[in-house]
Amino acid sequence: MMGKKVKTTIAALADIHIRVSDKGRWADCFEEIANKADVLLICGDLTDTGDEDEATVLAAELKSCNIPVIGVLGNHDYEKGRHKLIRQILQDSNMVILDGEGIVIDNIGFAGVKGFGGGFDEYMLSMFGEESMKSFVQEAVNESLQLDRALARLEQDNPNILKIALLHYSPIKETVIGEPEQIFPFLGSSRLADPLHRRKVYAAFHGHAHAGQLDGVTSGGVRVFNVALPILRNEDQAKPYYLLDVPHK
Template sequence: MEDNKQRSAVRIAAVGDIHVKETDQGKWVDYFRTVSAQADILLICGDLTDTGHLAEAEVLAAELKACTIPIVAVLGNHDYERDQQKNIKKMLESDKVHILDGQTIVLQGIGFAGVKGFGGGFDKYMLSMFGEPMIKSFVQEAVDDALRLDRALAHLDVDYTDDLPKIVVLHFSPIKETVVGEPPEIFPFLGCSRLVEPINRRQVLAAFHGHAHVGTLEGKTSAGVPVFNVAKPILQREGYEVPFYLYEVQPKAVPVTQEVEG
């Protein structure tokens, strides 16, 4: 257990869409060492692998050994490409690597809730549950992930009532602002406003996602919650020499690590 003394700010590094390939052996070692030297926790917001191949996950698992700080991640659509997402998750998870899929984890006085998310569009142009069964199934996927995110955040609210800082980790965007820059025609496949309702209602401190490689780095929900699109290509475009976004959070005095099933 942590003591009740005021703790210094926790530095959270965030990146998405690293798309690790089979040929990437040794490519990421210096990156993860640099992140470990500058941050306390690393978030990886989906698309950990390039084509969802287990060989790519094997390479990433080896590269992650260079990271000496805790890692919180979600899978992305690329990780689902070969229907090996469960095996990828199992291959990457360890005492240090936590891949969330409707679960939460508390690290260093901060609560993290994560889901992949899904498409569906934004605001008044959000796809509705109407029409063909295929459309209804598409919408249901987005509804289900929003509900799973809400349940995960509810766990944090129940177990930690003293204003625990809450961070949401996604792959798909919860708001339109951070996908602006992409062709408007594909906005419905880049995220969904259904994800924003639990973020606003559960008083989340900030949300991080990827997926939209030519979107916008920063935005806010209708309730003013900061949202960051930390897709690696965006960070590189914005001039980050080592592509990760650094965000500082003042933590609460709670157990260092506690994982909760969502």
């Protein structure tokens, strides 16, 4: 008789920027991940130029990964306005793309949005001034609200469920440090941290800041991991993914 499962191992990465020329490049890595983890998270910039042919290549590479794969889209996936088609191609290949939704696997609730910019802490942009500035800030507000609603829905059926958040943009400044300070407002927003605190999220993963830091903690104590591929390769050239063991309650 098998014992009760005591943990779920999550593998996470982001900013893989798949190109059409990448056929065969990722299959072995995804197979390795499937042997080490229970769930794979890919946190945005799945494609390099937002082209559906790139998404088709990724879908083929993921056939070697026989564990659940969950992701969110990133800014590169929106480049050509074909993000809906990219999402459909990947979901048809059994990858779950979250955009304000949640899914439960191994009694862990995963919720995800792309997120957006706006800056951090006392330097966060406010909804004031020109309409174009208000629209920029409103996008981050909308993404934050979407994430909050997704996390809330996960709690409805199980108030004590352990929750993981997927983002592309960062919810904290700490994991983008290393990038030029001038572009911090375009790398994430503190507004995205609000639902993490409100819903008592266990951990959050993001990408986008290629020269940032691997890990950090929000002001409310939520662990945040920047799993952008360039950062992971700097940490461990042989293992371009991050593993996190999540204990079961």
